[in-house]
Amino acid sequence: MSKSVSQCEQAIKLCGTEDGTSCVGAYVVCNTIFNKTAELAGDKNYYDIRKKCQGSLCYDFSNVENLLNQESVKDALGVGNIDFVSCSSTVHEAMIMDWMRNLEVGIPPLLENGIKLLVYAGEYDFICNWLVRVKYESSGRAKDCHNYLTPPKPPDHNHRHPHTTPPHTAEAPRRANDTTNAQKLDLPNHCSHEL
Numbered sequence: 001m002s003k004s005v006s007q008c009e010q011a012i013k014l015c016g017t018e019d020g021t022s023c024v025g026a027y028v029v030c031n032t033i034f035n036k037t038a039e040l041a042g043d044k045n046y047y048d049i050r051k052k053c054q055g056s057l058c059y060d061f062s063n064v065e066n067l068l069n070q071e072s073v074k075d076a077l078g079v080g081n082i083d084f085v086s087c088s089s090t091v092h093e094a095m096i097m098d099w100m101r102n103l104e105v106g107i108p109p110l111l112e113n114g115i116k117l118l119v120y121a122g123e124y125d126f127i128c129n130w131l132v133r134v135k136y137e138s139s140g141r142a143k144d145c146h147n148y149l150t151p152p153k154p155p156d157h158n159h160r161h162p163h164t165t166p167p168h169t170a171e172a173p174r175r176a177n178d179t180t181n182a183q184k185l186d187l188p189n190h191c192s193h194e195l
Contacts, residue, residue: 004033015100026100038126046126061086 011026038046045051045058054060067073068084110117121128 012100023097023100027096048124
């Protein structure tokens with residue numbers, strides 16, 4: 001596994017300098033780590049490691065698919081004849097070249113302009129876990145920005161949390177976008193970053 005991590009790190013660096021197909025190569029190399037880990041974990045739910053994965057996406061999204069594929073809903077959304085799917089392999093494949101790019105460089109301008117970020121990375125999430133978020137904040141690269149970022153480890157959360165506990169989860173985006181609260185928080189005018 002450590003050999004795979006080293007190869008992944010090198011492939012990511014190459015993606016950062018060369019772009020293009022090297023980013024696809026980085027995705028393939030690094031994804032082997034995820035696949036090996038998932039294989040060792042067994043049938044764990046990617047979004048909540050306390051549960052078993054049931055079905056191809058670990059959850060049943062048929063109600064959402066049925067709703068969004070109703071003609072009246074499609075007409076209201078103005079999407080024409082496009083069928084909604086919960087997870088599109090076409091979209092996934094089109095984004096593969098972006099997975100290993102350093103998208104962190106886009107965060108500072110957002111924070112510097114007072115845009116608050118709601119990062120859904122939970123305590124029990126295998127794919128989007130809170131440890132990377134804590135590492136970023138503790139690295140000193142997001143100085144004076146704590147009021148713009150969500151708590152480092154939302155307790156009992158994962159990035160499918162809106163699906164499993166919708167009423168409770170709806171509060172987080174509402175609070176993050178509440179300008180009344182933001183004015184009371186004494187937010188800094190800027191954030192400094194070291195990338």
